[in-house]
Amino acid sequence: MSDVRWLSAEEQRVWRDFRTAVTKFTENLDRQLQRDAGMPMAYYEILVALSEAPERSLRMSELALNCHSSRSRLSHAVAKLEKEGWVERQACASDRRGSVARLTDPGFAVLAAAAPGHVTAVREHLFDVLTPAQLASLQDISRAMENGLRTECAQARAEIGEF
């Protein structure tokens, strides 16, 4: 228990600056989208994922994967988007358990209206403030973190399997 590898002063600085940057950045994007498009970023990303899929349709489980969302969260979110008329759900032909979400025309219009403001915000606060070298580095860093999480999850699963 006492063999915890605490963070050094330098590591703490990195960690806090990172937290601060990410927190403020996503807060900013979320607020912008809520103000200009009336929806949080998580919902915007659902519409984006659907708009890029063939037939503008995806199984709920596929959609959850694309949006890094839990099944439950997605279910609630799509319920709300459906009430707005931006998405509709249909039964899945090949698997009677499944349901397929489809982006409606009004939904597509809302997305098209929201996109410019969102992209502009992302560009201003991310791409415009970083050098090309920093962007390349950010790409590497992101991938390394993803990999770390993936292997960690795999390890956890393996451990559970061992019991």
Added chain:
Amino acid sequence: MSDVRWLSAEEQRVWRDFRTAVTKFTENLDRQLQRDAGMPMAYYEILVALSEAPERSLRMSELALNCHSSRSRLSHAVAKLEKEGWVERQACASDRRGSVARLTDPGFAVLAAAAPGHVTAVREHLFDVLTPAQLASLQDISRAMENGLRTECAQARAEIGEF
């Protein structure tokens, strides 16, 4: 309106990888803390900020700044932490409007119990997966993003002032 500077394919890759990494990473930390310490990361950070302050006490407004939290959110959070007995609120002597939050001994104990697991998770998923060069770069990137947000907010404020 049509002069939006859309993201190139390469930029989209960076943006999506970054989003994915950050989302999964923070989700992971939040879940770990919720499971092992019974509180979300936002609440943990409140306890940390208080534990580092003289007398383990801070004005609510100071605390909000340290935690990058809105006044409202902090107020709700401290109310809950107070109900748990981990924090208590006192009237501020110098300013009768103010209130001061103080970390209690039970609160400190909870924090001390939660810290090892949290630090371990941060180290495993951040510091252990990045090279020293990447960490240095992440520091720069974070600072650049913070600066970008700061100047942006300043600009917005200036614009509002102009009207």
Added chain:
DNA sequence: TCGGTCTGGTTGAACTCTCAACCGAACATA
């Protein structure tokens, strides 16, 4: 074909966050 298990998805309750409205104290100005 029957039972057990797994999978895809939904639901409700509890919790957290956001936003706007609000209150009292401080401050500035006249």
Added chain:
DNA sequence: TATGTTCGGTTGAGAGTTCAACCAGACCGA
């Protein structure tokens, strides 16, 4: 002293997320 404004903080309502429980359809071995 009166009045308007700003500041610190709280509150309630509405929206979004999480967790656990649940259901029906698919899958699998006996």
